[in-house]
Amino acid sequence: MHIAYIVVTVITVAANAGIAIADFAKAKFVLANSAEVNLPQTWLPMLATMKAAGAVGLAVGLLGVRVIGVAAAIGLVLFFVGAMAAHVRARVFRNIAFPGAYLAMAIASLGLAITQ
Template sequence: MFIAYVVVTVITIAANAGMAIADFARAKSVLANSAEVGLPQSWIPALAMLKAAGAAGLLLGLLGARFIGVAAAVGLVLFFIGAIAAHVRARVFHNIAFPGGYLALAVASLVLAAAR
């Protein structure tokens, strides 16, 4: 079970860190998706910070700060529930699999961290 926790959490860290970098770089895909779901561009840096903080918290959890890792996983789960809600509210379904995938990774990280 520990190996599954490490593998899933490392993937979740990499995915969220990568998205945070894309957000900070204001990648065209990030700007296009944000506009499509009605998210103000001024929110992108703050959302990038949340993703980066989630990734950092998961890393701290891997390094022994279990409570921080669990809290970070909970935060990412809530974040991506919000992202899916934004997609549904805006009726943007063609790319809802992306936040859904990130949500699945966050949920898996949470379940495995809590079971540890």
């Protein structure tokens, strides 16, 4: 189970760090998705910071500070529940799999972190 925790959490860290960088860079696909779900562009830096903080927190958890890792995983779960809600509210279902995948990674990381 420890190997699964490491693998899943490293993937979750990489995915969230990557999307945070895309958010900070205001990548075209990020801007298009934000506009589609009626998210103001001014929110992107704050949301990117949250994703990056979640990635850093998960990494700290992997380094042995379990409570930070668990807190980061909880934060990411809540974040991506909000992202899913934004997609549902805006009735944007064609790309809802993306926040769904991030939510699944966060849930898996949380579940594995708790069992460590």
